[in-house]
Amino acid sequence: MRRAVVLALALLCLAAPPVSAADSINPKADSKAFRDYFTKRFPKVPLNDFVNGPYSMDADLRKQWVEIDAFPPYQFALDKGKQMFETPFKNGKTYADCFPNKGIGIRQNYPYFDAKSGEVITLDVALNQCRQANGEEPLDYTKDDMAALTAYMAFTSRGKPFDIKIPNDPRALAAYRNGEEYFYTRRGQLNFSCASCHVQSPGDHIRTEVLAPALGVVAALPIYRSEWGGMGTTSRRLITCNSQVRGVPLKPEDELYRDVEYYLSYMSNGLPISGPGARP
Amino acid sequence: MRVQALIRLAVVLAATGLATAALAASADDFQAAYAKAEAAKNQAGALKNQWTTTDTELKAAKKAADAGNFDEAIKHAQEAEALANASIAQAKEQATAWKNAVIR
Numbered sequence: 001m002r003r004a005v006v007l008a009l010a011l012l013c014l015a016a017p018p019v020s021a022a023d024s025i026n027p028k029a030d031s032k033a034f035r036d037y038f039t040k041r042f043p044k045v046p047l048n049d050f051v052n053g054p055y056s057m058d059a060d061l062r063k064q065w066v067e068i069d070a071f072p073p074y075q076f077a078l079d080k081g082k083q084m085f086e087t088p089f090k091n092g093k094t095y096a097d098c099f100p101n102k103g104i105g106i107r108q109n110y111p112y113f114d115a116k117s118g119e120v121i122t123l124d125v126a127l128n129q130c131r132q133a134n135g136e137e138p139l140d141y142t143k144d145d146m147a148a149l150t151a152y153m154a155f156t157s158r159g160k161p162f163d164i165k166i167p168n169d170p171r172a173l174a175a176y177r178n179g180e181e182y183f184y185t186r187r188g189q190l191n192f193s194c195a196s197c198h199v200q201s202p203g204d205h206i207r208t209e210v211l212a213p214a215l216g217v218v219a220a221l222p223i224y225r226s227e228w229g230g231m232g233t234t235s236r237r238l239i240t241c242n243s244q245v246r247g248v249p250l251k252p253e254d255e256l257y258r259d260v261e262y263y264l265s266y267m268s269n270g271l272p273i274s275g276p277g278a279r280p
Numbered sequence: 281m282r283v284q285a286l287i288r289l290a291v292v293l294a295a296t297g298l299a300t301a302a303l304a305a306s307a308d309d310f311q312a313a314y315a316k317a318e319a320a321k322n323q324a325g326a327l328k329n330q331w332t333t334t335d336t337e338l339k340a341a342k343k344a345a346d347a348g349n350f351d352e353a354i355k356h357a358q359e360a361e362a363l364a365n366a367s368i369a370q371a372k373e374q375a376t377a378w379k380n381a382v383i384r
Contacts, residue, residue: 030383037383184378186370189331189363195381248330256328 025173027166027266030180034267038215042203051219051274053212057203061210065278074151074224074276077231081152084145089134095149098130107150107157107273111262112165113172120175120258123150124233141252142239147222147231147276154222154275162219162273164266179263182256183214188247194260197241209280218264220277227280234261305350313357314341320364329371334363 038050045056055062072078085103088094096102100109110123121129127149128138139146166172186193195214197206202213221234228236235252238260242249250257317338324330341356 033383180382181378184381185374186378187329187374189333189367191370193378193381199381199383243332246332248325248332248335250328 025177027173027176031267031269035215037199038202038213042213048272050213051216051268051271053217053220053277053279054210057213058210061280068278072224072276073226073278074222074231077148077151077222077224078155078276080145081148081150081155084149085152089131089136091134093134095127095130098126098133103153104156105160107154107275108160108162109164111258111265113167113169113175113262115167115169115172118171119255120179120262122234122253122258122261123153124235125253125258141233142236143228143230143232147233147236150222150233151231151276154273157273158275159272161270162265162268164262164269166262166266175259176263176266178256179259179261182260183263188242188245190245192245194241214264214267216268216271216274218261219268219271220274220279222275223277223279225279231276305354307345307350310341310345310350310353310357313354313361314338314345317341317357317361317364320361320368324364324367324371327368327371329367331363331367334360334367337363 035047039045039047042050042057049056052062052065055065085095096104100106107123110126111120113119114121124141124146127146128141131138139149166176183194186196197211198214198217201211204211218234221237222231223237224231228240232240233252235257238257239249239252317334321330321334321338324334337356337360341353341360344350344353344356
């Protein structure tokens with residue numbers, strides 16, 4: 001009888017699919033491996049400089065950026081964002097009433113996992129939740145006013161290190177895993193994943209563009225892009241990436257977009273906020 | 281002799297006309313091809329993995345059909361279906377393949 005049980009257990013072990021490292025969710029270990037990959041590949045780039053994206057990869061581009069930053073193209077958005085942030089809603093309240101520390105210097109804590117809704121809340125979503133709670137219409141998630149508001153909030157947080165938490169909640173871990181999966185999944189007719197450009201090819205060129213490393217890639221958002229001729233949010237950036245590989249983009253602030261921002265922001269923990277940024 | 285030649289020509293022309301009528305695609309043929317392409321596109325949509333080029337081909341199919349060019353319209357619809365099927369295959373393959381790319 002005992003022999004039969006041992007045999008059955010042995011057969012069961014053989015039949016069970018092998019558990020690989022990819023199947024377990026360990027954000028801390030992932031983050032270390034992620035950071036090590038970039039720092040080993042680019043040993044001359046100081047850790048905090050990765051947040052400057054393509055400028056950390058290309059000396060000539062960096063020189064141009066330094067010149068451009070004397071009169072930053074996001075300045076108008078920044079001024080508008082400050083004004084919007086300080087202007088009371090019709091009910092007399094302001095954005096400051098919705099956020100910890102009155103909304104100043106808090107960008108590094110977003111996105112966060114909201115245990116009540118079971119979803120990832122980005123700063124953009126939190127801003128629209130604030131508006132709706134105060135009887136205002138939500139803003140478009142891709143540009144203009146939303147980009148201006150987040151630009152101002154990022155500016156007040158410059159230099160503060162990303163501090164993204166992933167609570168020990170299966171829903172938070174699932175959101176993290178979904179974000180990771182989205183980041184590494186190839187899509188579109190060109191069969192590219194986010195990682196194809198930002199993990200496998202940072203520093204390389206696609207046409208005239210220098211590809212940014214994924215480490216710290218979210219720290220500069222929102223950004224002014226010369227290609228857009230204006231400001232854009234994280235959603236706009238992701239939508240552009242999807243379209244460029246001939247994939248139909250998701251809706252702005254789709255749950256998967258929020259999850260991938262959660263994943264990338266966690267990977268950037270400890271790196272300073274540098275937004276709003278300017279990119280070619 | 282001349283009459284015989286004319287008869288021969290008439291027969292050839294009639295046969296050609298019949299053949300053309302038999303080969304030309306109809307609006308029904310187009311509708312069937314378009315429906316198949318749309319079904320594949322919707323399946324890709326359910327997997328959140330549609331390609332922009334599928335829509336481009338579907339629009340071209342519709343435009344050709346509106347102009348009465350059903351042969352052309354069917355070609356575009358079939359291309360759209362092939363693209364949609366490729367995007368479905370990509371999604372299914374990537375459902376597990378993404379793990380191979382993760383930094384370890």
